[in-house]
Amino acid sequence: MVDPNTRAEQPERESSSDADLLPAELRSWMRLLSAAGAVEQQLRSRVKDAMGISHDEFLVLCLLADQPGSRLRMTRIAELLGRPKTRLTYQVACLQRAGLITKMSACGDRRGIEVTLTEKARHLLGESSRPLADAVSEAIARTAASLGNSPLRDILPGVPDTDRQDAQPQDPPG
Template identity: 25%
Template sequence: MTTPTPRWLSEDELRAWLRLLAVVELLPGVLDSQLRRDSSFTHFEYQTLAMLSESGDRTLQMSALADRTNATLPRLSHVITRLADRGLVERRACPQDGRATNVALTDAGWDAVVEAAPGHVATARASVIDALTPEQITQVAEISEAVLGRLDPDGRMTGTLA
């Protein structure tokens, strides 16, 4: 049995790859630091609350929320417990599936997301968006969609790709 010859990255591909990896590594820390400082949330906690706030009735089934946050159910359950202890979310029985659990954003959770959002958006803008031209914004969106088509072909995280 022969091993296929690797398709090594060209110089331009390697440059793009290494810079993408650097962004992927650095950006979560920047977002997390701002949220911890200004809102007492981790980035993952904020993302969890934001996904709930964007759902129609501010409620998602745990499995759907896990998909949208790219979390395992045990990790998400732990975070939901912390958020519930703070009065930001509630666990509820799922009326459509007795085996499933829904998570609902409380009014206090909604208020917390609304309060945290401006600082989070300002950090996203200062760290990424304002560094790009309008044409580059379009390119980043197109590039991200192409890559997500490979990494998340069912659109679980975005809820929009298929």
């Protein structure tokens, strides 16, 4: 298991001609993937401790919680998470056994399956989401600081700019 206090290490770029193999956009994309992986790794154990479910199951609950009526078709969840449908089927079965979601045929399409949050899931998310959101903010700030990449801090509103002592968290636009 990765120590959540360990900063993500990035290899130093060499000054050889290989340094120009990747355009800035691809280097930024790779840094973003690395940062996301570091944040996800730090969040995994916290989700398990706080909610008793896997990180992937947590992502399903978050997607449902963010939808009107807290429901989505399984095919849409698979698309949004970029997961194979067979893997999602297993995760949904685990969540259903835990009493956190219900499954039913989609209206007008007997082949389609919709999943919906239960009251138990709403209660669990209500109790756990703020501490987990704070953990994400902390992990992003730590990862951004270790990368020396200020645009990464802009991903999440309210993440402090560790390069400036006078930086104040900003409210999200809107």
